[in-house]
Amino acid sequence: MGKTEGCKGLTKKYLPLVLTPKEFKFLFFSKVFVSSVLSVLSVANKGFRMQKYITEQNLNTLLDKLIAEGKRVVAPRMNAGTPLYEPLKNSGEIIIDQLPRRSGKEAFFPLCEDIMSYTKEGQKVELKDIDPSRFPETVLVGVRPCDAAAIPVLDAVFSWDYKDEFFLERRKKTTIVGLACTKADDACFCTAVGLSPSDTKGSDLFLTPLEGGGYACETFSDKGETLINSHAGLFSEPNNAKTVALAEPGTEAFDLQKVKAWLDEHFEDPAWDSIATRCVGCGACAFVCPACHCFDIVDEGTEKSGKRRKNWDACGFWKFTHHASGHNPRDQQPKRYRNRIMHKFKYYDDKFGQTLCTGCGRCIRLCPVGIDIAAIVEEISKK
Amino acid sequence: MTQTIDTTIYAAVSEAIQAEAKRILTAGEVTAVVGYAAARRKGSAQPIVITSAVDAQKLIFTPACVNNLAVYLTKAKKEIPKSGRIGIVVKGCDLKALVGLMGESQLKREQLYLIGVPCAGVLASTIQPDTGLTSDSIAPKCLECDAHLPQGCDFVPTQTPVSPELEKKYAAEIARLEALTPQERWAYWKEQFSKCIKCYACRQVCPFCFCEQCLCDRNKPQMVDTTPRPAGNTAWHIVRAMHLAGRCAGCAECERVCPMDIPLNLLNRKMAKELKELYDYEAGFQVNDKGPLNSYTEKDDQSFIK
Numbered sequence: 093m094g095k096t097e098g099c100k101g102l103t104k105k106y107l108p109l110v111l112t113p114k115e116f117k118f119l120f121f122s123k124v125f126v127s128s129v130l131s132v133l134s135v136a137n138k139g140f141r142m143q144k145y146i147t148e149q150n151l152n153t154l155l156d157k158l159i160a161e162g163k164r165v166v167a168p169r170m171n172a173g174t175p176l177y178e179p180l181k182n183s184g185e186i187i188i189d190q191l192p193r194r195s196g197k198e199a200f201f202p203l204c205e206d207i208m209s210y211t212k213e214g215q216k217v218e219l220k221d222i223d224p225s226r227f228p229e230t231v232l233v234g235v236r237p238c239d240a241a242a243i244p245v246l247d248a249v250f251s252w253d254y255k256d257e258f259f260l261e262r263r264k265k266t267t268i269v270g271l272a273c274t275k276a277d278d279a280c281f282c283t284a285v286g287l288s289p290s291d292t293k294g295s296d297l298f299l300t301p302l303e304g305g306g307y308a309c310e311t312f313s314d315k316g317e318t319l320i321n322s323h324a325g326l327f328s329e330p331n332n333a334k335t336v337a338l339a340e341p342g343t344e345a346f347d348l349q350k351v352k353a354w355l356d357e358h359f360e361d362p363a364w365d366s367i368a369t370r371c372v373g374c375g376a377c378a379f380v381c382p383a384c385h386c387f388d389i390v391d392e393g394t395e396k397s398g399k400r401r402k403n404w405d406a407c408g409f410w411k412f413t414h415h416a417s418g419h420n421p422r423d424q425q426p427k428r429y430r431n432r433i434m435h436k437f438k439y440y441d442d443k444f445g446q447t448l449c450t451g452c453g454r455c456i457r458l459c460p461v462g463i464d465i466a467a468i469v470e471e472i473s474k475k
Numbered sequence: 476m477t478q479t480i481d482t483t484i485y486a487a488v489s490e491a492i493q494a495e496a497k498r499i500l501t502a503g504e505v506t507a508v509v510g511y512a513a514a515r516r517k518g519s520a521q522p523i524v525i526t527s528a529v530d531a532q533k534l535i536f537t538p539a540c541v542n543n544l545a546v547y548l549t550k551a552k553k554e555i556p557k558s559g560r561i562g563i564v565v566k567g568c569d570l571k572a573l574v575g576l577m578g579e580s581q582l583k584r585e586q587l588y589l590i591g592v593p594c595a596g597v598l599a600s601t602i603q604p605d606t607g608l609t610s611d612s613i614a615p616k617c618l619e620c621d622a623h624l625p626q627g628c629d630f631v632p633t634q635t636p637v638s639p640e641l642e643k644k645y646a647a648e649i650a651r652l653e654a655l656t657p658q659e660r661w662a663y664w665k666e667q668f669s670k671c672i673k674c675y676a677c678r679q680v681c682p683f684c685f686c687e688q689c690l691c692d693r694n695k696p697q698m699v700d701t702t703p704r705p706a707g708n709t710a711w712h713i714v715r716a717m718h719l720a721g722r723c724a725g726c727a728e729c730e731r732v733c734p735m736d737i738p739l740n741l742l743n744r745k746m747a748k749e750l751k752e753l754y755d756y757e758a759g760f761q762v763n764d765k766g767p768l769n770s771y772t773e774k775d776d777q778s779f780i781k
Binding site for chain 2: 171172173174176193194203204277278279365369370372373374375376378379380388390392401403404406409410411423424425426456457458460461462463464466467470
């Protein structure tokens with residue numbers, strides 16, 4: 093496989109013959125989607141455009157008004173005891189003191205979505221597309237900087253040679269309201285990958301909690317300004333209150349250039365075994381990651397009717413690279429884990445000039461066997 | 476009321492594990508030892524496989540040593556060399572899984588060198604690893620532990636764990652669910668399964684999920700929908716619970732690792748309770764060739780035939 097290993101999208105590009113049966117099925121049956129490049133994606137985060145202040149009460153009023161207007165308001169809320177970014181029924185559901193268990197990526201890239209349906213009656217086959225123009229206008233609120241910063245990273249891959257209209261249409265219709273972080277644990281490492289608890293990357297509007305209550309608001313795009321201007325009465329001029337103490341993740345900055353330089357030369361290295369022999373091959377790390385974006389496409393239903401669905405996939409799975417022939421180029425777990433590190437800190441950088449990790453620490457907290465990506469990258473940077 | 480659980484013996488237990496691992500590796504009695512080592516985060520631990528006596532000093536036992544290491548000895552983990560005799564650090568709950576695997580002809584006793592851990596309990600999932608062990612932070616399985624001192628090991632440190640009587644959460648929760656109407660119970664599980672993201676962490680850590688290709692990973696035919704939607708999620712968790720009935724001895728790894736907090740061990744404990752009531756059978760105590768669900772005796776309950 094050599095240096096062409098990457099995520100499914102990349103593998104397809106370079107190795108058109110290496111397809112799982114499902115991928116083959118997808119390519120064989122799929123329509124060619126045509127979608128224009130969406131200029132709205134190029135959010136320029138070079139300094140704020142507008143500064144305002146909003147009280148906590150008015151923020152809740154804003155959310156309720158947006159919901160009443162028919163917008164989908166997605167924010168951290170509890171679902172059967174687990175904090176998740178999900179559509180709110182009302183502003184009372186929002187929880188702002190806990191990092192949701194999964195990232196905000198699912199506002200654009202859901203866990204599972206229908207992309208087509210089919211019916212077959214005798215010789216007559218009917219295909220029906222999903223109409224992305226029906227996706228609702230969305231406001232994604234209370235997004236942590238590590239989650240918001242991953243969104244421009246995802247834009248790169250979903251609008252590259254193939255324009256993923258499902259992702260891009262949702263992205264176009266979503267306004268992102270970021271929220272500065274006031275709490276960190278020792279799994280957090282945004283500062284190690286060049287971000288911070290107050291990083292505004294990816295946010296259209298950014299909220300910073302102030303001493304004495306309320307939030308400082310800064311806009312970074314037309315979408316952010318539109319949100320404020322359309323409910324101007326709820327915002328006031330900035331006051332001079334001090335920002336509350338923000339989180340201070342303890343991990344030192346990684347030398348990402350040095351890490352990449354080592355990865356460039358060490359596709360084969362005994363270190364992969366000592367790093368990843370313990371990996372049990374589940375998809376937890378990829379599924380909670382704000383930047384992982386691999387997906388599978390399957391048809392579900394009967395011979396007569398069914399749906400084609402796009403759902404999250406993970407390079408940790410044995411099945412991920414299982415070929416129709418029965419051969420598996422990543423036959424052991426360390427090779428699969430190597431792909432995770434390579435993709436995040438080398439391949440994505442090679443392709444898009446960005447790191448595919450924002451230091452949210454979810455994979456560290458949730459790895460069943462305690463694999464710590466921050467410790468691994470730190471170890472590599474010292475090699 | 477929060478009760479503190481005394482884990483002061485763990486330091487001496489760690490030293491004893493290190494000394495024994497060093498001895499058996501030096502003497503060539505084993506080719507490798509599977510144990511726990513400290514990791515970067517404060518108080519954290521992770522599984523480690525060591526093959527050299529100098530690495531024995533890395534081995535620890537703390538409340539963060541949550542994993543059931545038996546999973547590394549199954550054929551599902553091809554990465555661990557299976558040649559020669561292998562040493563493994565086991566808590567009482569983990570040992571039950573090894574006993575089950577021996578019964579299912581997956582492991583031979585003489586291929587193992589069992590280093591048993593006197594254990595007062597380990598931490599629950601999603602708890603910061605440096606948290607002290609209390610009745611609040613302890614893993615729910617430890618509340619009903621009957622194996623603080625593993626039996627039949629090759630080596631067990633001499634310390635005795637102090638284990639206060641604690642409120643049993645699974646028993647209470649099963650009783651609560653049994654008292655619901657079928658509709659209410661269905662609503663409860665529907666809500667829980669709706670959170671499933673099909674990461675298969677529950678399967679990957681389970682010592683008994685050693686199939687080389689899981690039924691759910693096969694697609695000719697596709698028995699279980701793979702997408703994380705109600706049909707596939709429900710089917711997956713029911714398939715899982717049924718395949719573990721009479722085999723699962725309650726290490727509760729599935730529940731611990733679930734990133735969506737689905738109380739999976741409740742299903743397993745309910746099945747275990749049924750097996751106990753119907754066949755007076757408990758998994759994990761004896762090496763049995765056949766469990767009650769793949770053998771027949773005339774005494775078996777026939778009441779389901781109507």
